[in-house]
Amino acid sequence: ETGVTQSPTHLIKTRGQQVTLRCSSQSGHNTVSWYQQALGQGPQFIFQYYREEENGRGNFPPRFSGLQFPNYSSELNVNALELDDSALYLCASSLAQNRVRDTQYFGPGTRLTVL
Amino acid sequence: AQTVTQSQPEMSVQEAETVTLSCTYDTSESNYYLFWYKQPPSRQMILVIRQEAYKQQNATENRFSVNFQKAAKSFSLKISDSQLGDTAMYFCAFQGGSEKLVFGKGTKLTVNP
Numbered sequence: 001e002t003g004v005t006q007s008p009t010h011l012i013k014t015r016g017q018q019v020t021l022r023c024s025s026q027s028g029h030n031t032v033s034w035y036q037q038a039l040g041q042g043p044q045f046i047f048q049y050y051r052e053e054e055n056g057r058g059n060f061p062p063r064f065s066g067l068q069f070p071n072y073s074s075e076l077n078v079n080a081l082e083l084d085d086s087a088l089y090l091c092a093s094s095l096a097q098n099r100v101r102d103t104q105y106f107g108p109g110t111r112l113t114v115l
Numbered sequence: 116a117q118t119v120t121q122s123q124p125e126m127s128v129q130e131a132e133t134v135t136l137s138c139t140y141d142t143s144e145s146n147y148y149l150f151w152y153k154q155p156p157s158r159q160m161i162l163v164i165r166q167e168a169y170k171q172q173n174a175t176e177n178r179f180s181v182n183f184q185k186a187a188k189s190f191s192l193k194i195s196d197s198q199l200g201d202t203a204m205y206f207c208a209f210q211g212g213s214e215k216l217v218f219g220k221g222t223k224l225t226v227n228p
Contacts, residue, residue, distance in 0.1 A: 031214070033214065033215065033216070035216070040220075041220060041221075042119075042206050042208075042218030042219055042220050042221055043160070043206075043216070043218050044218075045215035045216065045217070048214050048215065050214075055214060056213050056214050056215055058215060088158060092160075092216075096214075103148075103150070103162060103165055104210075104216060105162065106152075106159060106160035106161070107159070108157070108158060108159045109158045109159065109160075111158075
């Protein structure tokens, strides 16, 4: 069984740029959730994708957008980067059957630094 | 909105001893799940234990067990026979009717040799 993977591991960008982070869900999972973890804080929910549709969104501006592909992998896009976007971005996958939730399993994260 | 509070920013324990990490939460929902995740310096968030609110029996996973007090909205984690590899940040998390996990701010646990 393959676990959740994320790429890249680290990324450095400058203010105003755009970034795309990628996540491959665990084998057999159909749901992907994205979280932002600022230094010294717990993760904050960005949004979730279930069967290629957004299924809930946290308190993040529209410049945070996402996508889920038919193979259930996912992308997180952030436009017009700000310094406060510097954080660890975590992807978690789970299996939802008839929209009944299941445990979320996390990937190793992408560390984004915005200069 | 749900909130999760971890009142112990840092804790330490001697190897082989027992330690308890505290977590309280606030919700008006009756059907929910609670989790403890571990995040070592490698950053990967690892599931430690899960508790369904409708189950009265406390969850146990090897050396890890919880004390779930639904009326008090308390969900503590007990680690028995602490090992050096238990050194990590521990996060308590709540999952209600929405699909998102709501995390506390974490407790940094250090296991000393």
